[in-house]
Amino acid sequence: MGVVVTKFGGSSLANAEQVSKVLDIVRSDLRNRFVVPSAPGKRHSEDEKVTDLLLHAYSLASHGKPADEVLDYAFSRYRDIIRGLDLDLSLEDEFEIIRERIASGASRDYCASRGEYLCGKLLAAALGYEFVDPVDCIYFNERGNLDQEKTHAALSRKLGSVRNAVVPGFYGADPQGQVHVFSRGGSDVTGAIVARAVSADVYENWTDVSGFLMADPRIVPNARTISILSYRELRELSYMGANVLHEDSIFPVRHSGIPIHIRNTNRPQDPGTLIVNRVPKDRELVVTGIAGRKDFTVITLEKAMMNSEVGFGMRALNVLDRYNINFEHLPSGIDTLSIVLNSREVEPVQEELLRELQEVTECDHIEVSGNLALIATVGHGMVSTPGTSARLFSALAQAGINVRMIDQGSSELNIIVGVDGKDFEKAVAAIYDAFV
Ligand code: ASP
Secondary structure (H helix, E strand, O other), X not given: OOOEEEEEOHHHHOOHHHHHHHHHHHHOOOOOOEEEEOOOOOXXXXXXXXXXXXXXHHHHHHOOOOOHHHHHHHHHHHHHHHHHHOOOXXXXXXXXXXXXXXXXXXXXXXXXXXXXXXXXXXXXXXXXXXXXXXXXXXXXXXXXXXXXXXXXXXXXXXXXXOOOEEOOOOEEEOOOOOEEEOXXXXXXXXHHHHHHHOOXXXXXXXXXXXXXXXXXXXXXXXXXXXXXXXXXXXXXXXXXXXXXXXXXXXXXXXXXXXXXXXXXOOOOOOOOEEEEOOOXXXXXXXXXXEEEEEEEEEEEEEOOOHHHOOOHHHHHHHHHHHOOOOEEEOOEOOOEEEEEEEHHHHHHHHHHHHHHHHHHHOOOEEEEEEEEEEEEEEOHHHHHOOOHHHHHHHHHHHOOOOEEEEEEOOOOOEEEEEEEHHHHHHHHHHHHHHHO
16 A cells, blocks of 8 residues: 555644644545644635634733733634534643743744644544654755754654654744744645655655646636656746645655645545656656746846857856845857846846946946846646747737846757846736747
8 A cells, every 4th residue: 555645734634624624635545644734714705714813922922011812813713723613632731831832932944834734733633644744854054944853864764663643834843943944835745755765756845726737817718737747847837936735845755756736625526737857758748837936137247259268157146146136047149148137136236246247357347227127937748849939920920029038948848038027917817828
């Protein structure tokens, strides 16, 4: 019998009705031996996530204000679930401990993590599974990054000794043994780490959508669901703004080739999206997905004979390094180098940055232009299909969109085009229509 790790997002755990669906899903297959929950999320659009309530409580307490009311409200979410499911369980002692620790100055990370902790306690009791506290087996280093190998060793040892377990998402311990959390949405990463530790056959990530869509549904209303995509395609798409899964959750499972299956708690009958190492060659469409982001700035450096000057690029990038600015793309010509940057990072330092780039590279001309939107059209199929870029650019031309930048990596996994911010939505829709 295989092993499946199931991770449930906040909306799947928002109230008793949702938790009851989760329990049914877990119980429907004996292979579902390890469960990773988030904290209860929003029940409706105006609602607050438990994690946000806890962060609010922390902020009150750290300003010397009483946090009891907010905490009570957060705890009432669990009381409602327990009552709604008629569970033989009380979390009142846990609530008391949390209340006292927050009143006596517990850290922000401790507070943020309690949503998952309590949800883990609740599910473990409801399912009759063991509760495994990640503080004892998921480790971060001094820099706050996950210590992959130490975690893998401890977690596989711990989970190897239990039949079934619930491991709350989102947190672990720092080198001093204190609670440390991932960035928001980090329970996805916990799920992936657990899947690797138990050598799962599949990592099922249950959420409130039936998988990845080929394009943002706010731009393409009936966008198709992607049935299968590779880890690399997913990286490209999530980096460019398609967010169903925390972008760091790929690394632990990619390593061991464990597929991730995105599924919908509210529609378990839907096929969802499968993310694998290698996609089948005969996929119906050449393009897997289209994603993009706005608000980029391009700095173009021009210098006669740049092509034969050793170290030009290095000097330019060293300047960015000093400003701690990350570059996104580096399209270049014979005597020009363009650096595409996130506008948010450039704006506060733009003047000094330009001056320094000019001085250090001794370029003849430097130019900035803002308000660029980048759109990535992603798909392994593009490599073997002649005419893909022709199709893409004619679609943009027909829609009357001016292309300001083109970047096609030599892996041919994607074609990135830069268009004016105001043309972004129109461009995504035009590309979608050309390929789907
Ligand atoms: N509860 C945390 C958040 O709201 C972590 C997670 O849901 O993955 O970000």
